[in-house]
Amino acid sequence: MTRQTTDELPAASRGASAARTRAAVIGAAANLFAERGYRAVSLRDIAAAGGISHPGLLRHFASKDDLLRAVVEQLDEVNRHVASDGATSLDAFVQVARQNDASPGYSRLLLGLVGIALSPCHPEHQAVAARYEMAREGFAEAFRQFAAEMHSAVDADAEGIRMAAAWDGAQLIALYLPEVDVPSTLGRRLATLGAATPRELMTPLPPAASAPPAMSGADSDGYASGRARRAEIVAAAAERFAADGYHLTSLREVAAAAGTGPSTLVHHFGGKQQLLIAVLDQQEAELAGMQDDGGSEPGRLWSLPQRVQHHLENASQCVRLQATLRTEAVAADHPAHEHFARRYRARIGDYATAIARAQEMGSVRGERDPWFEALWLVALSDGLHLQWLYAPAAVDPATLLTGYLDELRTA
The missing domain is CATH 1.10.10.60 (Homeodomain-like)
Structure with missing residues (x-):
């Protein structure tokens, strides 16, 4: 030797x-x-x-971000060839979704990467943005490649964006509502695009539990100065939670942003978990105000794109905060987990009722499944918000939602 x-x-x-x-x-x-x-x-x-x-x-x-990216890249290798020559039909999407489901923690890890890199200043932001762009282009190419499987009205580019967004949205929902099956959800949507109707209707989701009463502080009904100070603290906490999430935000950081001391936060809220609940209560109040247009159930359904556009233009921090916390709170022991699980059930149930009512009025096609379409609409809306945060110039949530809702309507 x-x-x-x-x-x-x-x-x-x-x-x-x-x-x-x-x-x-x-x-x-x-x-x-x-x-x-x-x-x-x-x-x-x-x-x-x-x-x-x-x-x-x-x-x-x-860094930890570097490690998370390595974890996701390892799990995501199977998805790199969805639109490759080896794929023989659009069912390849469903097969990939099944593979993802078989990989423990895949959805949590993927959405964890998406959630931490929302800020354009984050070192992983461009990598996630590029991943989303590749997904949109790959799905659009697949729809063009297998156009014969779909009815002629399908716009491959728009549907590629919608599919990429709704897939992420469905994975996020399933982490809060375990009865939601992502592969079958994608399969149902592909059947609709192919002018087919699934044989069985989706099983309605159990109703949402009643929300707990809004959190109130020691002096929330007291002096105006105390209420003003609470509002300042909640606003500062919302900004910090949107930037760094719940776990990485300290009371000291929130206090500094609010121009006060940690003891003042403890006096008003008791601790960080109670402060988070107060932020969520405030967000719910703001969202309710933006969504209440005083119209009928079908009217609120059709006006969704306009409300989303108003939200993006006037409450972008709220959009980012909701995205940050939804992707972080998938862990069952997160203090916001039950809040988002309850909210998902309520949103899907409300849309299912609205779609069923629209069918009765003759404005939604009779063959469409109200519960499935409600699930897809919520998944699509949340997924488009995520994509918009990474590519605001390339993804127009209001227009893409309008295209989906137009498809629901009767001719």
Whole structure:
């Protein structure tokens, strides 16, 4: 054996060891991110679970964001060829969705990456934006490739954007409502695009539980100065939660943004969890005001694109806050989890009632399933909001929602 060969063996061995360590760290991170949520996990937690020191982990991954991207890329490899020559029909979408469901934690990890990088200043923002652009183009190309499977009215480019958005929205909903099955949801939508009707109607979702009463502070009904101070704190907390999420935001940061001290926050709200509830209560009040146009149920259905456009133009911070918290609160122990689960049930139920009423009035096609269309509408709306936050010039939620609603209407 030559000297050169013996010198190469230790290097090869070190390379294999490094690869095993990297794989172990990615596996540990995937498990922890899926179980507890991205923002609730630290690099030290991952190092301990992976059997490596914190400095040793940093030799493989410079940051937690870098590690999350590696985890998602590993899980996402199967999706890279949805519109490839190997795909023989639009059912390839359903097959990919089934593969995703079979990968533990896939949806949580993917949406965790989307949720942390919403700010254009985030180092992963451009990578996620590029991923979304590739998905939109890939879906549109697939719709063009398999145009013979669809009715002639389908706009491949617009439907590609809608499919990419609604797929993410459906995955998000399923993390709050486990009875929602993403592959079958995509299959139903593809059947509709192909002018087919699913044999069975979707099982109606159980009704939402009553919302708990709005959180009130010690002096919410007292002096005007106390109410004003509470409002300032809630506004500051909303801004910080939108930027960094719940777990990474401290009371000290909120206090500094509100121009006060942590003890004042504790006096008014008791702690960070109660402050989050107050922020959510405020958001609900704002959303209710924007959605209440005083019209009938079908009228509110048809006016959804206009309300969404108003929301994007006048409450963009609210859009970002809702997206940040929805993608973060998928963990069952997150203090906002039940809030969003309840809200999803209520929204889907309200739209199902509106669509059924529109069918009775003859303004929605009779063969459409009200509960499925309501689920798809909510998934589409939330997914379009996410895409808009990454590509406001390329994604027009109001116009894309209008196209979907026009499809629902009778000729």
